[in-house]
Amino acid sequence: MVNFDNILKYLAVQAPLRAFSGEDFNATKMAVQEYTLPALPYAYNALEPHISAQIMELHHSKHHQAYVTNLNNALRLHVAAVGAGDIASQIEMQQVIKFNGGGHINHSLFWKNLAPAESEETKPEAAKELVAAVEKTWGSLDDFKNAFSSTLLGIQGSGWGWLVKDSANGLRIVTTKDQDPVVGRDVPVFGVDMWEHAYYLQYLNGKAAYVENIWNVINWKTAEERFLGTSEATKL
């Protein structure tokens, strides 16, 4: 089970190390938590034909793994920089932590908010409360899907589109650039990776087709749990 609490504190607070130790600051004593690549909740070919096995394998075993590896390295270097009183290196590492920590969080959320098309989880009926809230906000589920898809296609460069629940329980569509994660009071309900690596081997420059097909593999059950705050992922 992925525990994001520490990374999120790290990203949200500008004095990240205190969030880790909870004790008086002593860099030499501090054990840095190692993050690991979470297993996918389905096989690499389980999302075919909407997302190919080749994409899933590279995306999970190479891209996500690189974010995890680079996050762990940056956290170690950051601790060393704190120990050495080297503020410039700390700031440099914070950028690397933000990018790779964000990459780790985003992909961990993404895998869980997808499911094989033929499963019960991908039916909107698995998200009764969420769909009711979506219909209240956008008029209908289709209107929401159109708005979400347009937002995804409007992203310039690498980034993510998210359905989030804000602190007043309202739903909004937001985008984050590169690997910026959703932080603060917004709760990510589901996210879609719009980096080219997420679709290029299968869809090439035809990202509109990827966006159209992603709806077949959205895990509405997970989305409902995040919306209602009943899954561990909503600790985010």
Add this chain to the structure above:
Amino acid sequence: MSSTLLRTVPALRGALRASAVKPAAALASTSFVRGKATLPDLPYDYNALEPYISSKIMELHHKKHHQTYVTGLNTALENIAKAEEKGDFTKAASIAPLLNFHGGGHVNHSLFWENLAPASREGGGEPKGDLKQAIEDDFGSFEDFRKQMNTTLAGIQGSGWAWLVKDKESDTLSIVTRANQDPVTGAFVPLLGIDAWEHAYYLQYENRKAEYFDAIWNIINWKTVAKRYD
């Protein structure tokens, strides 16, 4: 904003056909048509950069990606002109990000194609003359420059470009990065650009982007870079 972008997608096929028309023939009475951007021809065949960049990548990159920027740029210019005509400057300003993105995409790719060349022709090797001297003065050696460029490329978070640029005032060289399709403007003259978007290498190199950054030195057109320097 996003809906404007969407509208350009169905127009793509038509635009591809339209781009076969030479700009001079398309000259018409309105200032908008006169200023229309068109997809430039590649100065070499799609397969000419193999094995360093595959034919398939080159074809998609030029015919689809670059064409989309050209189409998007023309749409943005057209919509800005329409808004201007109506005196709706708020609307015109709201289109600015699309103008920057697609205009930058058109400019960047046009520069990129020209600063590449087949390894069997001008591509690869090392710069000569004043440019060689300037690189040695500002980076220590060509090898140091190459390493610094590769480190910079590897450090780009997300989509973007790395550029060797010349400062207009001091003539000194430096390496800069630009996010997404932001063009190099202002104090800098772009000399050499390398596309670090995933579409530039993914079909051939997948996640191994360092291999792409190593390979591209075999097809850099130093003649073009030197011309831009002088």
